[in-house]
Amino acid sequence: MKITDKHNEKIANMIFGSVYPAYLAKVERKERTKKELHEVIHWLTGFDEKQLKELIDKKVTFKEFFQKAKLNPNAHMIKGVICGYRIEEIENPLTQKVRYLDKLIDELAKGKPMEKILRKTI
Secondary structure, eight states: OOOOHHHHHHHHHSBHHHHHHHHHHHHHHTTOOHHHHHHHHHHHHOOOHHHHHHHHHTTOBHHHHHHHOOOOTTGGGOOSEETTEEGGGOOSHHHHHHHHHHHHHHHHHTTOOHHHHTTOOO
């Protein structure tokens, strides 16, 4: 599938706090916890719970969310297909970061061990 500029703009302008409840519902349906969700978000972005709450309360867009984030240096290790797109082939940096987050949450919901989700290397 081809990602268009319109698609990238739509993702950039989505409010993170409007998507967060869907992330939480997805993982809780699969018997994972809010704490685990926050651990995944923290690993990718560096945001702790307080910062995450502030960003949700401020209704930041994904663009603002990732501008403020300190992306994990191992984020490039997140590979695979999410929403029909191969993550490592996404050219728009912001769209790629949003898909990184989507992929991590998908892996959490599918029951993958945290060590693998967080790309822990030995």
